[in-house]
Amino acid sequence: MTLRHAVLAALLDEERSGYQLAKAFDMGVANFWYAKPQQLYAELTRLEQGGLVSGREVVQAGRPNKRLFTVTDTGLAELEEFTAAAAKPSVLRDDLMVKVQAADSVDTDHLIARLTERIGFARTKAELFEHLLRTMRGDRSEEDFLLHGRPIGPYLTCLRGLAFERGNLDWGERAIAVLRARQDRPKTRDAEGDDR
Amino acid sequence: MTLRHAVLAALLDEERSGYQLAKAFDMGVANFWYAKPQQLYAELTRLEQGGLVSGREVVQAGRPNKRLFTVTDTGLAELEEFTAAAAKPSVLRDDLMVKVQAADSVDTDHLIARLTERIGFARTKAELFEHLLRTMRGDRSEEDFLLHGRPIGPYLTCLRGLAFERGNLDWGERAIAVLRARQDRPKTRDAEGDDR
DNA sequence: TATGACTACTCACTTTCTTGAGTATCATGG
DNA sequence: CCATGATACTCAAGAAAGTGAGTAGTCATA
Known part of the structure; x- marks a missing residue:
């Protein structure tokens, strides 16, 4: 269940839309995790329901509206807890x-x-x-x-x-x-x- | 579905039991893949049903019998095919x-x-x-x-x-x-x- | 004017991975 | 003689990750 935390971490320094996240996680720009757009949207929904992120609708001219997400205090606390716990040893799986x-x-x-x-x-x-x-x-x-x-x-x-x-x-x-x-x-x- | 191939690759140079595989894959000695015992047993069953490996019962004194598996020609062909196909770019996921x-x-x-x-x-x-x-x-x-x-x-x-x-x-x-x-x-x- | 590419996202489904528990036999050590 | 640990596996359930297909509008290119 680390995708959850990866998304939180990715939203930390800037609010982003699902689409932006998708780009980053798909292209491997997010060098620390990888995921498909569908996974990200699903995760964002879950995170929002859990109150770990909050989204705001941004109306755009000439293109579909988007929702930008920010990490809430609850989300920060979750990340803190996650960091405090031992990481599972990374394994090459290739x-x-x-x-x-x-x-x-x-x-x-x-x-x-x-x-x-x-x-x-x-x-x-x-x-x-x-x-x-x-x-x-x-x-x-x-x-x-x-x-x-x-x-x-x-x-x-x-x-x-x-x-x-x-x-x-x-x-x-x-x-x-x-x-x-x-x-x-x-x-x-x-x-x-x-x-x- | 690469666990499948990882198991085949691990059986190549020596016939092994599920238990031996489990040790290797769990400890990370098999530096190229990682899996839990239950996955391996399940995978071995599937591979045997598909005729990619064949197992032989080895009766042991003083401890439970075991089944040693070898890769069949079909299994080798499968590996060959797998190698011929493009590998998906490995990503750090940690x-x-x-x-x-x-x-x-x-x-x-x-x-x-x-x-x-x-x-x-x-x-x-x-x-x-x-x-x-x-x-x-x-x-x-x-x-x-x-x-x-x-x-x-x-x-x-x-x-x-x-x-x-x-x-x-x-x-x-x-x-x-x-x-x-x-x-x-x-x-x-x-x-x-x-x-x- | 249609073709493809980009933004922005959703639904439904399958596979894979992980977790927890359980079975049974034998060997070793205290 | 009883606990511990190794060998050797099985079953069941759940969480996480991955896949395919689809919607819908805009923009530039040809």
């Missing part, structure tokens, strides 16, 4: 890992294709994060921003996101190099005969 | 990120406590992975293993797991340092009054 785990039994070219995809994706995201970080800190240095800038939460999660994507990148390149090298020289020494 | 995202509105000491927990956890896992890697490669060097050793899949995923945990570690320490420094000097310069 399609690509499963595929690589099966590397010995599966077509190497396919695998390299998947890794290449991932590298491209990681590179794009890394650039996006770098851009976001620059935007957040404006003209000051990173050290300066980390000490005095605001909001610091999004900056820190963005840093993690960036490191994560760089990790994807490095690992992906390494894995491809390894798989290629093994492809060129399929069997040597101890790898003779069998496998499965 | 309680702790949500908490840090809310850093500006939430108690800093709580947050530091959560980060400290995570660091401890990451350190343990990193050591576990290092140990696993050493065990897998035996007395040879990493380069040597990467080129000639087997199975290579688990080694590669383990490398990713290790890098990931090191990333957690570094980031966690950085974040704590930042939060502490800001706590000591809560408002300076540009941070007065307003924010963002």
Whole structure:
């Protein structure tokens, strides 16, 4: 039930509409969580019913009206409580890992294709994060921003996101190099005969 | 529906019982996926019904009998197909990120406590992975293993797991340092009054 | 003038994940 | 001799997450 808290956290520094949230959570700009629009609208409804956020209708000319949501004091209290409780250890849960785990039994070219995809994706995201970080800190240095800038939460999660994507990148390149090298020289020494 | 494939991948290099799988997936030794015992038993049943794995009863003295599962050719084909399809971009989905995202509105000491927990956890896992890697490669060097050793899949995923945990570690320490420094000097310069 | 793209959102449904409880046997230690 | 813990699983229920399809108006492009 963390989507709930992720939404609260996303509304903290600015009131937003469901649609805006949807954009952010879908594009992965919200580097700390991911969700589909439908989930967000549903969650916002629940949060509003529970009094954790409050929405106000904004009438717009030339486009549909929208509802902007803000976190209430109850919502803040909920977040506080959530933070006070132990976080569950994060686990990597990743399609690509499963595929690589099966590397010995599966077509190497396919695998390299998947890794290449991932590298491209990681590179794009890394650039996006770098851009976001620059935007957040404006003209000051990173050290300066980390000490005095605001909001610091999004900056820190963005840093993690960036490191994560760089990790994807490095690992992906390494894995491809390894798989290629093994492809060129399929069997040597101890790898003779069998496998499965 | 990737648990399905994760189970197949885990059965590749050795036949295993549901119980063994459960241990591995629960402890996070299976660094590429995570699942509860009940899920695994359920999944194994489904896989067997679909003919993707086959189980054989092993009668044991002094303890309950168990069923060991192997991947069938159909199962291998399924994995192959799975690998051929594009992987969905992995996303960080992590309680702790949500908490840090809310850093500006939430108690800093709580947050530091959560980060400290995570660091401890990451350190343990990193050591576990290092140990696993050493065990897998035996007395040879990493380069040597990467080129000639087997199975290579688990080694590669383990490398990713290790890098990931090191990333957690570094980031966690950085974040704590930042939060502490800001706590000591809560408002300076540009941070007065307003924010963002 | 219709085609697609963007804003803004809703409904209904399915799959997946998580939780809690329960069964049964054997080995170990106090 | 009784408690604890490991092995080896099953059943049932619920919460969370994900999917597909649909509505409806506006705007720019072709």
